[in-house]
Amino acid sequence: RSRARSRAPPARSGPPPASARTSGGPGGLRRAMGIAGSIAESPLRSYLQNEFDRVVKSRARLLYLHQIQQLQPPQDVHLDLRHLATLWKLDRDHDGSVTFEELLEFAEFCNERRRFLGSLDFERKLRAQCVVDLWEVIRDEKGEEAFADWVVLLIAQGERHQTFAASPHVPFMSGDAVMTLYELLKPCQIVSQIDQQGFLDLLQQIGETMNLMSLQSEELDDWVPVMVVHRWSRRLVSCYAV
Template sequence: MGASTSVADSPLISFLHGEFERAKSENTKVPTRSHGKNGLYFHQIQQLQPPRDFPLDLRHIGTLWKLDSNHDGFVSFEELLAFAEFCNDLQRTDGDLDLAQKLKANCVMEMWESISEERSQDAFADWVICLVTQGEPHKTFAISSEALPKAEYDSERGQPVRFLHHDAVMTLYELMTPYQIATHIDQQSFLDLLQQIAEVMSLQPLTEQELDDWVPVEVVHSWVKRFIAAQANLFKELGLNT
């Protein structure tokens, strides 16, 4: 960042305000109903440009975790400013050498402290779902014993199951890009895999075309939790949990 004092007391505050408003005006892949809120969703966050080529990777999941400090999947200007202060303090303390890697390392270590226990991994999965849905509400279908979906829950027809839209699943796939997900599975196969898991769990009959673009929230939550649990285990194996 390069401010000799706090970002809030430097000319950088005007830059941040401008970037925040510019990114907020970006409509790319963000639900229309979200545009009136005073903050940024995932695809708007990606539009932010750091000052003077500051080495910031906004697709890095640890960085996003740090940036979205209250973990609601939505970044306010106050959160952006707090993150800028964090970056500025790190740059003043450690200098520019390997700053990009140091920034990621600091964010990852802070994230690690939050995901080392199973209960906190549930909270992490909740955050990822908030992040990828970008303000789009879940849709509830009633899944009956006869595997008939309905848009509204009917206690006589089946259990209510909350679903995420295809767009949110594709955003999750995009979020996993730094982990080389594309070398293992393509987007359509990823969607198919989650839906097949849902069918095994009796949450989604694949014969119902009405559900072709939907995946149960429970399935996505479980997948994300297993992913972050694997990351936590890797930290333990590398001795990074001390």
């Protein structure tokens, strides 16, 4: 069954202008990373708290992926919050969301690494460190499974899995979650291989091949079995562990 719909990633609110990320407070934030003391005892803590409060939407005070990607680091810090290994490091307990405590701990990690590695080309060095840390986890099957579990939680962004009468024992993820996975796959050059709708159709076809769903069921048009997404997520290991 052909579906001609096109999809776009969920809209995100724009970041504050650079002038809003100035170095206020005692001592300023211009040299926020690489300071000798603790981030928790510096002006950066208040900055991080304000950023967290600006983007948080959950009553549980959790940041999900699209809120995480709205965070704006201080002016002297450049982070890629679409890089899976960096996100893995940020989400300490790997539950698919980030608390303020996890954000603060990640800032302490970045501060320590910047003191050790220096400011020159720090973003690339930090990414490499995060990849090394992730590789230590995913180099065996147990780690691959934990990584795939986390990716499913990350792209769901707090959304509950659904079941349907057509496949009552199969949990499904929404098409929006699948599009979030597609966005995370862009560094793997997925755009040059398949478009968004084609990616959704492909995962649904895999689901039908696995006898998890029927493509003839209208109620499943925008849904994909969680098991299929989990299996696909394990393929990210070979993409990001390099």
